[in-house]
Amino acid sequence: MSAAGSPRTQGGGIADMEAVRIFFSFRSPYSYLVAPRAFSLSEQFRVKLEWRGIRPMVARGVPLSRAKMLYILRDAARVARRIGMPFGKIADTLGEGANRCLAVAEVASEQGLLAPFILRVGRATWSEGADVSRDSVLRPVVEEVGLDWATCRAAIEGGRYKSRIDSNAELLSEIGHWGVPTFEIRGEVFWGQDRFAALCRHIEALGLGK
C-alpha cells in the first residue's frame, strides 16, 4: 500500500466490510475518551474502523479560547470519571508530540497494532504526563505495544506519512466537518464522544449489527 492518501482499517481484516471513518487528534481529550469504544466497534457490528489521524485543531487554524479550553479540560475529567478512564496528569502534545504520534500511528496501522498504540499513548499523555515529544518517553510506549522503535523513528524523521495526514484533514473538510473526534459512515457524521451511542444506533439501523 502506498503511503499517501490510502486509508487504514482495523477490525477483523475483512476487506469488504463497511468502513466507519474516525477522525482523531492526539490533542483532543474527547478523542482519547472515545478510543476504547471506537476500537471495539467491530466486536458489536459488521464494520471496520478506518483511521484518519488529524493534526490538533489550533495547528489547523481553528481557534480555541481560554474559557473553552478550561471548560473542555474540566468536562473531559468528569466524563473520564464516569466511564472509568484515567485522566488528569496531562502532557500537552501540541506540536512535536502530536506529529510524532501521528507518524507512529501510521506505522502501527500498517502493522496491525493501531488500537494498542492509540490506547497506550492516550493513557500516557492524558493520565501519566508522558511528554511524547521526547524519544526517551515515546520509545518505551512504542515498544510496549510491540512496535519496532527504529521503524517508528524513521517514520517520524522521514515525513513519509505527511501527505496522508494532510489528506485526512482535507477529507474531514470534504465531509463538511472540522472537529474531532468525528465518525462518518455512508455520509452520516457524528461529532464527539457524546455521539458514540447515536453512531451505534445508526449502524444498527443500517442493518450492520452482529
Place this chain on the structure above:
Amino acid sequence: MLLAQVLTSRALLRLGRTGASLRHALRGGGRTVRFFYGYENPYAYLALDRVLALPDEYDLRLALYGVRAGQPDPPADLRRSYALSDARRMAEIHGIPFLATAYPPSYIVELLLLLGEVAREKEAQISFLRRSFHALWGEGRDLGAEGAIERLCLASGLPEDAPERARREPCYLRAVSENERLLRRLGHWESGTMELDGEWFWGLDRFDFLIEGLEEIGLGRKKARDES
C-alpha cells in the same frame, strides 16, 4: 501539567461544592441553577423542558437568562449546519418534537429575547420560554408571520402590545446585555448552558452531570424526600 491536574481534580471539585454548600448554609439562601438560553441555539431548546422542570423536582431556584449568540468559531457555517442536523437527530432519540428546518431569522431571535425580559417582569417567563421555543424549534412555526408573535404573547400571559413595548423600551435590551455580561463574567461563552456553583453544564448531554452535582450537594429529589 500541574494546572491541568488542579483543574481536573475530583477532590477539588468536591471541596468546591462543600464550600459552596457552607456559604449557602451561612447565608440561609437556597441553591440557584442558572440557565443561559438563546433562540438561535437548537441545543438550548433540547435542554429547555428538563431545565424548566428542575424546581419541581429539587429545592432550588432557577434563574433564566436570554443571551444573543456570540460570533461562532470558524467555520461558522459548517458548525451551524451540523448543529441543526445533529439537534434533529438527538431530538428524535430523546423523543422531543423537532420540526424546524432552518435557523430563525435574527430579527425574530432578538425580539423573542426582548420579550423574554418582558415576560420576566410579568412573571410569565417560564410559560413564554416554553411556548416560544416549542413554536420555533418544535413546531418549526414561522413567527415572522403576521400576528404570530402577538398570539404567542397572549397565549403566554403577556399583553398583546408586548412586542411593541419590547422594541420601544431600551430597558429590555439593557437586560439582555446584562445577561451576556453575566455569562462572560462567570466564565462561559455559549447559550444552552447551565451553571451551578461555578460548574458549567453545556447542553442536554451534560444534564445528567448537573443532576449528579445537585444530588452530591444534598439536594435530594422532592418526591423521594416527601415519601421518606
